[in-house]
Amino acid sequence: MTRVDTYIVGQSTWVTGEHSESELAKKVGLIVNGTDLGSAPISQAEPGHFKYWKNDLKETDVVQVYLATEEGKELTKAAVPIVLPKQNLTIFINGEEQTGDFEVKQIDQDEYVALSEKSPDIVYAVQPNDPESGLVYFLDDVPVDLVKNTAGVLYNRNLLVGATSEWKDFSITGWTTETHRKEISEYGLSIGDTLIQSIELDNTNSENQGGIRSFIVQYDETDTQIDTASGETIAVGETGTSTATLAVAGNAIEVAISIGHSINDHTDTGRFRKRKIANGTNGDSGNFTIAPEDIINQ
Structure with a gap:
């Protein structure tokens, strides 16, 4: 056996290669994860070549191809390199x-x-x-x-460490709750970048009085509010996703990302999950993902 071709998962349908045209080589066989799948006539390929039909190998499979005599005696064996496309x-x-x-x-x-x-x-x-x-x-x-x-x-990437698909309870009396306030540099943001917060909210408590939504505020160096961005309001009795998008201003130093409230004179309770904070400068926020830190630091 002089060469075994690389098998590409999802694209290759044959295990192929070349051999030295030994007159004794009459069959080609395959061993996958220790199991011999049997052999086929080597004559099904052009002279000097071999091929064995196999269209479902996985990148984790350990595969060997062998050449054998007509009686099934193994002559040579080699590993099949498998790669992802x-x-x-x-x-x-x-x-x-x-x-x-x-x-x-x-x-x-x-x-x-x-x-x-x-x-x-x-x-x-x-x-x-x-x-x-x-x-x-x-x-x-x-x-x-x-x-x-x-x-x-x-x-x-989700910039919020600790986000989860599990529901978490919150209580809100004023305008905001569950606030994360950081300097824009801590999120890897620069002037003109786009900041996105997406969050799924449950406002089904029948005793609630105000709507809730995704909410972002940015501040200058004097701690003066520059502007705000709000997502869709989730009314009392409803559950839904609210997404707020804000462009970082030239004089912005910090951003506060929170759950916003449409009133500030009544204590409402609810739940949230799938909270995602993302840099939307080069594309939308995508679907919900946990932060990579939650994988690395598990």
Whole structure:
């Protein structure tokens, strides 16, 4: 056996290669994860080549191809290299943009964390343990901020550590609650960037009196409010997602991101979940995902 071709998951339908045209080689066989799948006539390929039909190999499979005599005696055996198909992506890491063909490996959170060595050439699409979170992307062990292909945004990083798909209770008497206030630089934002907060809200308590919504305020260096942004108002008796979008002003120093209230003279209670804070400068916020820190620091 002189060459075994690389098998591409989802694209290859045959295990193929070349051999030295030994007169003894009459059959080609395949062993997958220790199980011999049997052999086929080597004559089904052109002289000097071999092929074995197999269209469902996975990247995690351990596969060997062998050549055998007519009687089934093994002559030679070699490993089959298996790779994932490369995808043309644009990714952003720490403000730097990269566009090219990347090998993307989808992997569960526990498997990713357990990897002793990660490849700098692989984009890991990690499925978190939170079942309602979308994939979280890393290049090697570095969190990716944004992933796009020709169809649009595949992923936008959640900047809020500790977000979850589980409902959390809140109580609100004034204009806001559950506030996160930080300098814009702590979110990796600059002047002119777009900040997005998306949050699912439950306002079904029949004793409530005010609507609730996603709410963002930005402040200058004197702690003076510059402007605000509000998402869709979730009225009493309703549940829904509210998304607020704000452009960072030239004199902005800090932003406060919260749940807003349409009144300030009554204590209402509700629930929230799937809270996401994202940089929307290079694309929309995407679906709900947990923060990469919640994977790295598990």
